[in-house]
Amino acid sequence: MLIGASAVRGFGEAIYAVNPATGERLQPGFPGGSAAEVDRACALAQAAFPTFRETTPEHRARFLETIADQIMGLGESLIERVMAESGLPRPRLEGERARTCGQLRLFAQVVREGSYLDARIDPALPERQPMPRVDLRLRNIAIGPVAVFGASNFPLAFSVAGGDTASAFAAGCPVVVKAHSAHPGTSALVASAIRRAVELCELPEGVFSLLFGSGNTVGSGLVSDRRIKAVGFTGSYTGGTALMRIAAQRPEPIPVYAEMSSINPVLVMAGASAARGKAIGTAFAGALQLGAGQFCTNPGLILAIDGPGVDAFVAGAREALENAVPQTMLTPGIHAAYEQAVAALSQHDAVSTVVRGGACQGAYEARAGLFETDAESFRKMPELREEVFGASALLIRVANAAELGEMLEELEGQLTISIHMDDSDTADAAMLLPTLETKAGRLLVNGFGTGVEVSHAMVHGGPYPATSDGRTTSVGTLAIRRFLRPVCYQDMPEALLPPALRDGNPLNIWRMTDGQFDRR
């Protein structure tokens, strides 16, 4: 573990990663921490907070960029360890590393640009009648130390130096990470890169700590700790809601940003299906199998307006899937859960199997699966609406756009909804759009949600239970807002005002003066 500047060995049960491609247990073991290490990491984070949150934009931006440099500097040793711990192929992991570093660099730009501070100035109006107006200035400040839980499925991009950590650092929040037990070695390597960046940028050691823990002690201890002011989590519904409960029961409740579960409906409209059903089916099969289906945005439900085009869709999907090479899943546990869920679907009275992927060789490889059920069964049987983590999807034929709308109304919140449509489907799509907007954080046309761009306009969020808090996103620059709160300064002398709010705009950022944006 890394507690501030100190490498610390825990006394708890050791965590060993398993290479899912070979079943081999990987050395070394990483003994878990206890309440004492949680306390120490939180105390250091708290001590680092006043300094870190008031670092200059340039200083914090360079810190983010230095982390990216240091991660790249780990070179081959990092890639090899992640491959061993995750079973994911090299190109995917090199891409994920690029994305992770790109994310850190993008947040550096956000920090330099400064509009995330939401600086606002309402100048004094001493002559106003019947009462003069005081001078009021507002900026966002960092919320406090943040606890981040690494995710299994993106061992780099949603883990130790992933999106939650990058956005919390950008906001000015120290971070305490609980490593995911599936990739402790990767976590330790990335933590060492962050630690080096802390040193190189001469920041207080408590800006970052990494903890291991196999049970719940470390995780629940972190979320309960009075010094932690927000939580970032990507994982299961069970895990996310457990953290929400702990956070709500604290003497001071704190926000939990948990990205949890989504079946990401794919709507296939009549015109699109008639014109190019087969091509949509082929493209769907590709999206379904990306990363062995272990994406939060995996397309788990297809709602297709019935017609010959749907048969073409099925033909396209079948062809692509039955020849597909099975892929190794992330962990034995995830593989077992997938096999169980798919077996349950295969044997379900209301479900027929459309196609399964080719035969497996490795012990933890998984065959993709496309299943079909009818609308009525789907509406009646909640087990059919549950997320299957992996490359499994359920197809439902519906009579028309109106029935599609009714089914959507009954769905829970989602991360994404895709619409496959042609010009002739525009009226139907327009009719459905208001429902789609209330059901998901991202709506896509003629694509699949599996690629999540890290940019300014991305929303990787959505109404409960897709996430715990649909007012936010965990990917993209808007994610910084999760870790900020506004403070108003009234009649504060120039000498005490933060630079963002001083006269003359020394940071040269966008500000709102008397309700008007400017950069004066």
Added chain:
Amino acid sequence: MLIGASAVRGFGEAIYAVNPATGERLQPGFPGGSAAEVDRACALAQAAFPTFRETTPEHRARFLETIADQIMGLGESLIERVMAESGLPRPRLEGERARTCGQLRLFAQVVREGSYLDARIDPALPERQPMPRVDLRLRNIAIGPVAVFGASNFPLAFSVAGGDTASAFAAGCPVVVKAHSAHPGTSALVASAIRRAVELCELPEGVFSLLFGSGNTVGSGLVSDRRIKAVGFTGSYTGGTALMRIAAQRPEPIPVYAEMSSINPVLVMAGASAARGKAIGTAFAGALQLGAGQFCTNPGLILAIDGPGVDAFVAGAREALENAVPQTMLTPGIHAAYEQAVAALSQHDAVSTVVRGGACQGAYEARAGLFETDAESFRKMPELREEVFGASALLIRVANAAELGEMLEELEGQLTISIHMDDSDTADAAMLLPTLETKAGRLLVNGFGTGVEVSHAMVHGGPYPATSDGRTTSVGTLAIRRFLRPVCYQDMPEALLPPALRDGNPLNIWRMTDGQFDRR
């Protein structure tokens, strides 16, 4: 009650307001509603939501302005009813009415200006390597129907058409108000004004409903209703945390924006106290007594660096308070709670009485009180840190700025903290400022928090337990953000895009394109 377009008489226990100046029970009674009325109001709100949230900015702005016009149109009948129900003097209520209408008009400007939509466009980059970028566009949409609880202490500005309602309407959310039982007649009048505005603006009836209820059925029913997506509340810690628990236990938890309790520390620094201790004491006495001290921002704690200036402060406060005319409190219940809290302070072993206001005449009049205790008792005895709702404050002399800082560290979250300082206090104030920022939503220099400007840079919020959610404000234009969530549109054809995100910027609003603000 008003359920959409229908005036409905409840079958529950009738609520009668009491004129606190006379003790007289006011006619008529307002029978409370039941689960059936909650259900009907929420169903109508849900039905109105798709239309209301997509009204044009101009349409929604005119709706807000029409409400203001209609409230003014109630004229003398409104002022007389509020005076009778609250015991508040006419000038204060005319001012509060102006503020309420001004708030509605300011939100109309916010809706027209459009930057609250946070429109962002990341144009497609088809040539990008290694992967093209899709077209991504983001805007905020209204979160859904909102439940608003009227507050006792601002029967207009924080009640039926108060800040929560105005900001929710501005965001595009239908509102169901539960009236405060202290001013049912005022609530019914204001509700009729909103109802007229709904009609005049040809909006769906479910945009607004008003419910009465004396027990918890209506309130908890509203917060539990699956169609309600957020809650606005101003009131007690007990009430606010009860709503938070209900909201957290729903199948779909929702945000509760509860503004609850704050003792609003006033720091008197050494230089200021030496130079003008008496004047600060006089000004403090004025702030303490505003509205009979029934403000969430009432200055309930003075932390003064000890010295002769503090004696001058006490002299100034004593002179002003002992000659002060007692004021009528809002309700018999509030009066009783105040009397009990002040009696407990008067009799507390660790507390001495500095001064009490002049003798009372009316039954529900209250005498202001300034008490003193020592730092050690204050730190040890939690009962001394509790908010007293009314014109009571506790003075503590501290040795120096360092001790002041230690005491502030131990305080809970606050709405406001005031610093009285001169130039010679700048170094001490700068040392304290980081702590102040983490403890309160608004920091004031040489003023008191009791005036809350409705503007762009205002924050009326603060860390728990001042509010349930320190990331937001309940006063000022930033309040609109509580009722919004972001949605991302990927590769959406122009015909389906909302106007805010179309090419050519038809709404002429500020947008972020590729990370740069512009109005193209």
